Amino acid sequence: MRRxxxxxxxxxxxxxxxxxxxLAFLIVLSGIPLIYNVVxxxxxxxxxxxxxFIRPWVGFENYRQLIAQPEFWPIMGHTxxxxxxxxxxxxxxxxxxxxxxxxxxxxxSWLRGLFLVSWVMPGLVVGAVWxxxxxxxxxVFNFVLRELHVISGNVFWRSDPNFALWSVIIANIxxxxxxxxxxxxxxxxxxPADLYEAAELDGAGALTRFWTITLPxxxxxxGALISLGLIFTxxxxxxxxxxxxxxxxxxxxxxxxxxxxLSFKQYDFAKGAAISVIMIAVVMVASVYYVRSTRHEVxx
Amino acid sequence: MTKQIEFSGVNKxxxxxxxxxxxxxxxxxxxxxxxxxPSGCGKSTLLRSLAGLEKITGGDISIAGxxxxxxxxxxxxxxxxxxSYALYPHMTVEENLTYSLRVHGVARAERKQAAxxxxxxxxxxxxxxxxxxxxxxxQRQRVAMSRxxxxxxxxxxxxxPLSNLDAALRVHMRKEIxxxxxxxxxxxxxxxxxxxxxxxxxDHVVVLRAGVIEQQGRPLDLYDKPAxxxxxxxxxxxxxxxLPATVTEGGSVAIDIGNGPLSLAIAVxxxxxxxxxxxxxxxxxxxxxxxxxxxxxxxxxxxxxGSTTFVTTATTPELMVVETGRRxxxxxxxxxxxxxxxSIHVFDxxxxxxx
Numbered sequence: 001m002r003r004x005x006x007x008x009x010x011x012x013x014x015x016x017x018x019x020x021x022x023l024a025f026l027i028v029l030s031g032i033p034l035i036y037n038v039v040x041x042x043x044x045x046x047x048x049x050x051x052x053f054i055r056p057w058v059g060f061e062n063y064r065q066l067i068a069q070p071e072f073w074p075i076m077g078h079t080x081x082x083x084x085x086x087x088x089x090x091x092x093x094x095x096x097x098x099x100x101x102x103x104x105x106x107x108x109s110w111l112r113g114l115f116l117v118s119w120v121m122p123g124l125v126v127g128a129v130w131x132x133x134x135x136x137x138x139x140v141f142n143f144v145l146r147e148l149h150v151i152s153g154n155v156f157w158r159s160d161p162n163f164a165l166w167s168v169i170i171a172n173i174x175x176x177x178x179x180x181x182x183x184x185x186x187x188x189x190x191x192p193a194d195l196y197e198a199a200e201l202d203g204a205g206a207l208t209r210f211w212t213i214t215l216p217x218x219x220x221x222x223g224a225l226i227s228l229g230l231i232f233t234x235x236x237x238x239x240x241x242x243x244x245x246x247x248x249x250x251x252x253x254x255x256x257x258x259x260x261x262l263s264f265k266q267y268d269f270a271k272g273a274a275i276s277v278i279m280i281a282v283v284m285v286a287s288v289y290y291v292r293s294t295r296h297e298v299x300x
Numbered sequence: 301m302t303k304q305i306e307f308s309g310v311n312k313x314x315x316x317x318x319x320x321x322x323x324x325x326x327x328x329x330x331x332x333x334x335x336x337x338p339s340g341c342g343k344s345t346l347l348r349s350l351a352g353l354e355k356i357t358g359g360d361i362s363i364a365g366x367x368x369x370x371x372x373x374x375x376x377x378x379x380x381x382x383x384s385y386a387l388y389p390h391m392t393v394e395e396n397l398t399y400s401l402r403v404h405g406v407a408r409a410e411r412k413q414a415a416x417x418x419x420x421x422x423x424x425x426x427x428x429x430x431x432x433x434x435x436x437x438x439q440r441q442r443v444a445m446s447r448x449x450x451x452x453x454x455x456x457x458x459x460x461p462l463s464n465l466d467a468a469l470r471v472h473m474r475k476e477i478x479x480x481x482x483x484x485x486x487x488x489x490x491x492x493x494x495x496x497x498x499x500x501x502x503d504h505v506v507v508l509r510a511g512v513i514e515q516q517g518r519p520l521d522l523y524d525k526p527a528x529x530x531x532x533x534x535x536x537x538x539x540x541x542x543l544p545a546t547v548t549e550g551g552s553v554a555i556d557i558g559n560g561p562l563s564l565a566i567a568v569x570x571x572x573x574x575x576x577x578x579x580x581x582x583x584x585x586x587x588x589x590x591x592x593x594x595x596x597x598x599x600x601x602x603x604x605x606g607s608t609t610f611v612t613t614a615t616t617p618e619l620m621v622v623e624t625g626r627r628x629x630x631x632x633x634x635x636x637x638x639x640x641x642x643s644i645h646v647f648d649x650x651x652x653x654x655x
Binding site: 192194195197198199200201202203204205208212213216217219 | 351352353372373374376378379380382384386388389390399400402403404447451
């Protein structure tokens with residue numbers, strides 16, 4: 001008894017406790033729901049069997065039906081567009097801003113902090129704000145584009161099938177840019193200044209220094225950021241709910257919104273689970289890449 | 301001798317802080333010049349101004365006859381070895397060495413050839429494909445120097461390159477850098493806070509304090525004839541002893557080292573009554589039997605390194621004596637202290653200038 005106690009207070013038992021508690025937490029709150037979801041995607045589920053874990057096994061039937069649905073490939077295409085455009089926009093704008101604030105003019109760090117306001121705002125609030133900005137009749141966005149002579153007539157961003165997805169992308173870029181900027185700023189500031197001095201003395205101009213010093217030194221930060229961006233963007237649900245609800249006619253529907261729509265509006269839990277499993281596979285790949293790039297950090 | 305580098309009336313202000321004050325300095329082609337001084341004296345600022353990494357706020361700098369004051373660093377054709385080495389961590393040794401060639405558009409085969417040649421002379425031939433993180437401190441130091449050599453620049457600038465190395469390696473690299481300088485016939489400017497590095501490596505030593513050149517000259521001239529108290533105390537290790545004294549009638553001085561006034565017969569070029577500082581280097585003081593030296597003192601403590609004994613006297617101010625070999629003296633012993641007149645330095649107490 002005493003040995004057990006002393007082991008728990010200061011010994012192997014204590015170590016096991018330290019590992020065991022968070023592990024139990026992860027299993028209960030992440031592992032089991034995840035496995036439950038995967039199992040469910042291979043079962044026939046209806047409103048009556050919702051409460052039981054043992055349900056008729058149907059193999060890949062849910063997946064087959066899902067892929068056979070006419071909206072499947074368009075929605076996957078929208079998801080890919082949403083991912084690529086959001087990540088590219090957030091990253092490029094974030095990098096530009098990070099480089100801008102890196103010049104360290106008076107008030108730079110203060111102003112950089114203010115930029116985080118967009119990131120701490122709830123997605124639904126951001127969605128509501130952008131609903132106003134993107135409004136077809138009286139939106140500021142249209143006004144600016146019209147005054148710049150980019151467009152001649154009003155664009156109905158949220159209800160035009162050609163623009164609905166892009167209205168969510170624009171809002172999402174706005175939402176994620178500052179997070180990208182902060183992480184890239186951290187990456188930039190961790191590059192020793194004397195490397196730039198050495199490169200300058202070696203004859204490198206500003207652009208050469210950017211390509212040969214900044215970008216390679218930022219490789220792990222950029223890798224981590226892109227994979228985090230992939231994960232966050234696949235989690236983006238609020239903006240779709242607030243701005244387009246996936247419409248019109250699925251024109252702005254993406255996998256994560258469709259999964260929710262199938263499960264909780266059409267009560268087709270099995271297909272909703274099947275989509276989630278497909279997304280889990282994608283996120284897994286991103287996570288592996290994320291872990292790898294943070295592990296291979298090059299620091300002099 | 302042609303002048304390779306010239307500073308004329310160089311000033312540098314950081315806001316209200318005046319870091320360099322009217323620096324005039326010319327450096328001969330092929331010479332090895334050390335800028336030495338305590339931290340914050342402006343020696344690094346002066347070097348960085350020469351490299352173009354700091355913009356000077358007044359005066360002109362020229363390199364090989366060309367005024368470079370407004371040129372950016374990359375157009376000055378000087379190479380710098382940084383204290384941190386500043387090796388590019390994401391590049392192999394070979395890529396580090398050839399970075400400047402690559403930036404200037406030299407073909408890959410030619411770059412490889414140049415790297416191989418330099419690496420062979422600096423002992424890096426086996427390390428060309430390693431990354432900086434896989435190298436020891438001394439090897440990184442060699443890479444940093446090779447990176448400078450490969451460019452064949454108009455001047456080599458060293459910013460405290462040895463301060464990250466351990467003592468034994470430092471002594472070794474001192475010789476290696478100097479040998480390299482001689483072999484290349486280069487012009488080198490070397491910043492250090494370590495006066496031993498300055499004395500042993502340089503042809504010409506420039507002592508700076510608070511942005512002003514206190515004295516410059518050949519190393520032994522600085523040791524033998526320091527222009528003021530600061531240089532006298534800075535050059536030489538352990539530091540020179542200073543005794544406050546008053547000039548008396550008949551060309552001698554009165555000193556007080558804690559137990560009453562004491563008259564020393566020293567020729568001083570100052571009127572009677574003038575307050576002066578008498579400087580004696582620890583290695584120029586010798587211990588004698590009591591009463592047989594110029595004056596007597598008690599010993600406070602002794603430190604021995606085996607080959608040398610450092611003796612500190614129980615006087616105010618304390619005096620340091622360096623004796624070669626082992627002296628069987630202990631704290632509390634009464635001894636006589638002797639010195640030759642030629643080894644005395646006298647400074648004005650107010651201006652601290654040499655008299």
